Amino acid sequence: MLRDGATHIASLNDGRAVFIDGRRVADVTTDRAFRNAVATSGRLYDFVADPENAALMTYDSGGGNRCNRIWEQPADQEGLVRRRLAMERWQELHCGFLGRSPDHVASCISGMAMGIEVFREHDPARADALEGYYRHARDNDLFLTYVIINPQADRSKAAHEQSGEHFTAGVVDQDGTGLTVRGAKMLATSAIMANEVFVTCIQPLAPGDAAHALSFAIPMNAKGLKVLSRKSYEGEAGSVFDNPLASRFDENDAVLYFDDVKVPWDRVFVNQDVAMCQKQFHATPAHVYQNYQAQVRLMVKMRFLVGLGRRIAEVNGTTAFPQVREALGQLAAQAAMVEGMVHAMEAKGRRHGHFFVPDRHSLYAAQVLTQQLYPQVVTALRDLAGGGLIMLPSGIADFADPELAALIERTQQSPATDSRGRVKFFKLAWDALGSEFASRHTQYEMFYAGASFVTKNHSFRTYDWERSAAMVDGMLDSYSLDEEITRRAAE
DSSP: OOOOHHHHHHHTOSOOEEEETTEEOSOTTTSTTTHHHHHHHHHHHHHHHSGGGHHHHEEEOSTTOEEEGGGOOOSSHHHHHHHHHHHHHHHHTTTTOOTTOHHHHHHHHHHHHHTHHHHHHHOHHHHHHHHHHHHHHHHTTOOEEEEOBOOOSOTTSOGGGSSSTTOBOEEEEEETTEEEEEEEEBOOTTGGGOSEEEEOOOSOOOTTOGGGOEEEEEETTOTTEEEEEOOOHHHHOOOTTTOTTHHHHOOOOEEEEEEEEEEEGGGEEEESOHHHHHHHHHTSSHHHHHHHHHHHHHHHHHHHHHHHHHHHHHHHTOTTOHHHHHHHHHHHHHHHHHHHHHHHHHHTOEEETTEEEOOHHHHHHHHHHHHHHHHHHHHHHHHHHGGGGTSOOSOTHHHHSHHHHHHHHHHOOOSSSOHHHHHHHHHHHHHHHTSHHHHHHHHHHHHTTOOHHHHHHHHHHHSOHHHHHHHHHHHHHTOOHHHHHHHHHHO
16 A cells, blocks of 8 residues: 555654653654654655656555555566666655665565565564564555664673663563563664664674564554654754755654563564574675665765765856866766666676575675765865855845845855855755764764674675685696796706
C-alpha cells in the first residue's frame, strides 16, 4: 500500500514522547522545531504516490501489489540499476541533505531479508519475525530509522562495564510475550519523521555483553520510549530565505532512552547473541545494501555542491580565472569519482541467492575516500566564495526597510544577478557550507559509516589480496639468482 504525504504526516501525530528545549512536544507535525522537515518527508511520499512516477518509483511485489521501490530486492543488475535511478530521483528532491531518508533503513531491512538463511540457521523463530517485519514495513510503506550505536561514555570499557545502571540499552527481563529493554541508544537521525525504529548494535560487542546484543523494531510511540532531541536548526532558522536548507531539511538527531520498553517476540530478530549481531550485517547483504544507498545519496549531494561551486564563480565574475577553472575542474573530477564508484558497485555486483547485490569492496573503497573527500570539497567551496559567504544582510527583515533595501542594492552587486539574487544565492551557499546546519553535515558525512579506521578495515578485509599477491609472486618467479649468475658467467 503506497502512502501519500498527508497519510504519512498524519501517522506521526501518534503521541510519541519527544523532548526538546525542556519540554515535551505535543505534535511533531506542527511544532516549529520540526514541522518543515516533517512536511518535506510528506513531499517524498507524495512524489512516490503520484501516478506519473509509478513506473520509476514503484514495483510489483507480487499479485499486483505496487510497493515503494526502496523495498525492492533486485534479481539482476538491471533491477539494481532501476532501484538506484528511483533513489537518485528521490534524493534530488532534497539534494542529498536527508541522510536518513526512508530508503536508507529500508535498504538495511531489505538486505537482511535477502540473507534470511543466516537468520534461519541461527533461530527459525527469529527468521520468521524478520521476514514478517520486512513484509509489514514494505506493504505499509513505513518510514524507518535506526539506532545501532551505543552512547559514548568510557570507550575503553565494554557495554556491560559502563558506570551507571542500564546505561546502554539491554534486556532486563523476558517472558512469553517478549523482551523488556532499558537503557540508551544513539543516534536516531530522522526519528522525528519515522514511524518505527530498528534497534541493534553494529559495534563489536565483548564477552559479557550478551544482554546488549539485540535486534528488534518497535513503533516510535511505544510505551516507555523517550526521544531526546538535539537542538533544532529548523527552529533557529529565521526564514526559508535566510536558511533555505536548515529550515526545511533538518532531519534532526536524537538519543533514544528505553524506559522498560516491551518488545513483542514477533518484532525480535536477534536475542542476546553477540556473534549474530555482527552476522546480521556482514553475513547478509544488509551492510552493503544500506551503505550503497548512502553513496547514491552522496552522489546526488556532490552534484549539488559542484553546482554551488560553478554558481559561486558566476556570481563573483571569476569563471574565466585560470585558478578558478582549475578548482572547478578538481571539484568536477571528485563528483565524477563518486558517481563512477556507484556505477562500479553495480557493474561488479554479485549474486546472493536469488538476489543481485552491489560489489562489497567497491562500496568500502568509496566510503574510505568520501569520508576524506567531503570536508575537502567544503573547504574548496569556501575558498572559492571568500568573504561572499559572510558579506550578507542580517536577515530577510532588512529588505522590508526601504532605506536598508536601497543600501543592500548598492553594496550587493554581481555580473550575473541583481542584489536580491546575490544575497539569496549566498544565503543558500552559507547554509550548505558554513552554518551550524552545514557543520553538522560535515560531521555526519565523516562519521555516519563509522570512524575512518572502521571503513579502512572493511576495505582491507574485502579487497582481493590474493590476486595482487599472485602478480607479485609471478614477477618474482620470472627470474632467479642462480640463473642470473650463470648468465653473467657465460657472457
